[in-house]
Amino acid sequence: GRVLLHQEALPSLPVPPLQQTLDRYLQALQPIISEEEWNHTQELVNEFRRPGGVGERLQKGLERRAKKTENWLSDWWLKTAYLEYRLPVVVHSSPGVVLPKQDFLDRQGQLRFAAKLIEGVLDFKTMIDNETLPVEYMGGKPLCMNQYYQILSSCRIPGPKRDSIVNYAKGKKQSRHITVVHNFQFFELDVYNSDGSPLTTDQLFIQLEKIWNTSLQTNKEPIGILTTNHRNSWAKAYNNLLKDKTNKESVRAIEKSIFTVCLDAPMPRVSEDIYKSRVAAQMLHGGGSRWNSGNRWFDKTLQFIIAEDGSCGLVYEHAPSEGPPIVTLLDHIVEYTKKPELIRSPMIPLPMPKKLRFNITPEIKTDIEKAKQNLNIMVQDLDVKVMVFHQFGKNFPKSEKISPDAFIQQALQLAYYRMYGHACATYESASLRMFRLGRTDTIRSTSVDSLKFVQAMDKPDKSVRISKKRNLLRRATQAHREYADMAIRGNAIDRHLLGLKLQAIEDLVSIPELFMDTAYAVAMHFNLSTSQVPAKTDCVMCFGPVVPDGYGVCYNPMAEHINFAISAFNSCAETNAARMAHYLEKALLDMRMLLQSTPKSKL
Incomplete structure (x- = not known):
């Protein structure tokens, strides 16, 4: 079909020139390691790049791989970044999205909104199925649309050393149902009529009411909690769970479903100023075993969350997709839920949604209890702060002819430097979707220029003139x-270095010293892991830090304000999400003042 033709016309991901990557690697290290360490690394780089040396051999291997595959990186990346990653997907991998709060007058309001949302997702699914989804462009170049075809009817499956992904979006076995969870109980809800048309909001509402009424008593074991565990533990528990035929059928129904809808109990009441931060935590982990964490199946790619109190959003399993396709889907749904209902559907009696049953053996009960304990420790440890920065949005940097993203990234550099007195390795995801099956590479926001700017920023005006600081800011952005720009064109360094390292492992040669060097470890230890996920909807995505002493920072720059979600771990004494938010706010304001201040005339 059209999609295939579109995909085949896209260029393949290039393998960047070796010398270029090595030069840029040394440049990237300059602001984050000492001169002595840098000199040592330079020697290792020179050894690695010797003509006829190990670097050239690995580079040739990569170039051969690029000729043989659709994308030399995508399989490797899926395995190393996701499927072989053993920490729980909750907090450590799956991002959440906080949507604007809804005003439900009662339970009916909650269910009606859920019905409308389901209809909106099915409307988007129709575009995917008919291949009428508009192709996206970036800088005039068409983008790979493959991720849209991976997010519905898919699920991650735990394995002892490596997980896998199943997808039921195409072919004879195509899914016709979604799963709905309420009170920790799972239901299979068929969302298509016998003639193939999707159920209407009215029909869905009636079905959701049936589910609600059937699941009122909560003496059920929260089976979904198992999906929050460390992947190896969950893989063991999964095999154990599937020994029973009934359990196996129920698990398969969840895995095959198009997506999951979680009808949550209300969150604990909190004051207005911390409400959004609490919702973000709720989207990431469900609040713990006493609250809504059992109302999830975290391996499911898409889970929409709608709570009685109007808080709503989603959590998604990261392996099949990055944030932007998810947000495009969300924008579509949010617009859809605002539409008036045009047709009242004739009420054909619909079959009762199927309750998915689980037989809980003492062994499974023990697995659930262990998962609860581990999850509650994780929930206690995560510190999330959602900050809505109201003083200006992306229009201000634009008016100064500065990229809003670059402006925000420099503010993060300034905030971090003021807090810790040094720069750190900073990760910002860059999309490689200009290429077939492209995922991401790393924009390294810490540069020699950013360090010069942040160091000059707080020096008294007498030693560094305002005009000089302003120039340093402009140069850094x-x-x-x-x-x-280099990253989205496939010329950044991180995935190339990873490819060289994986090529060495595949060739069964010893890992080059370059990758065993402490400087490489420092470069890969991202104290700031950041992502810009712009949306039309006034929402914000959030995710956990990627290192124990780091921050996760996601932002959505709107025209007149910026939504930030900042996360850190309480177990690290050095990090604090609220403190980072405070410094970030000050950095943004100081940078605006710097650009707007007029130099005093010389008398």
Whole structure:
């Protein structure tokens, strides 16, 4: 079909030139390691790049791989970044999205909104199925649309050393149902009529009411809690769970479903100022075993969450997709839920949604209890702060002819430097969707230019003139912009270095010293893991830090305000999400003042 033709016309991901990557690697290290360490790394780089040396051999291997595969990176990346990653997907991998709060007057309001949302997702699914989804462009170039075809009817399956993904979006076995969870109980809800048309909001509402009424008593074991565990433990529990025929059928029904809808109990009441932060935590982990965490199946790619109190959003399993396709889907749904209902459907009696049953053996009960304990420790440890920065949005940097993303990234650099007195390795995801099956590479936001800017920023005016600081800021944002452009064109360094390392492992040669160097470990230890996920909807995505002493920062720059979600771990004494939010706010304001201040005339 059209999609295939579109995909085949896309270029393949290039393998960047070796010397270019090594030069840029040394540049990227400059602001984050000492001169002595840098000199040592330079020697290792020179050894690695010797003509006829190990670097050239691995580079040739990569180039051969690129000729043989659709995308030399995508399989490797899926395995190393996701499927072989053993920490729980909750907090450590799956992002959440906080949607604007809904005003439900009662339970009916909640169920009606859920019905409308389901109809909106099915409307989007029709575009995917008919291949009428508009192709997206970036800088005039068409983008790979493959991720849209991976997010519905898919699920992650735990394995002892490596997980896998199943997808039921195509072919004879195509899914016709979604799963709905309420009170920790799962239901299979068929969302298509016998003639193939999707159920209407009215029909869905009636079905959701049946589910609600059937699941009122909560003496059920929260089976979904198992999906929050460490992947190896969950893989063991999964095999154990599937020994029983009834359990196996229920698990398969969840895995095959198009997506999951979680009808949550209300969150604990909190004051207005921390409400959004609490919702973000709720989207990421469900609040713990006493609250809504059992009302999930975290391996499911898409889970929409709608609570009685109007808080809503989603959590998604990260392996099949990045944030932007998910947000495009969300924008579509949010618009859809605002539409008036045009047709009242004739009421054909619909079959009762099927309750998925589980037989809980003492062994499974023990697995659930262990998962609860581990999850509650994780929930206690995660610190999330949602900050709505109201003073300006993306229109201000644009008016100064500065990329809003580069501006925000420099503010993060300034905030971090003021808090810790040094720069750190910073990850910002760059989309490689200009290429077939492209995922991401890393924009390294810490540069020689960003360090010069943040160091000059707080020096008294007498030692560094305002005009000089302003120039340093502009140069730093420009450097960021250049790195970002380079990254989306397939010329950044991180995935290339990873490819060289994986090529060495595949060739069964010893891992080059370059990758055993402490500087490489420092470069890969991202104290700031960041992502810009712009949306039309006034929402914000959130995710956990990627290192124990780091921050996860996601932002959605709107025209006149910016939504930030900042996460950190309470177990680390050095990090604090609220403190980071405070410093970030100050950095943004100081940078605006710097650009707007007029130099005093010389008397």
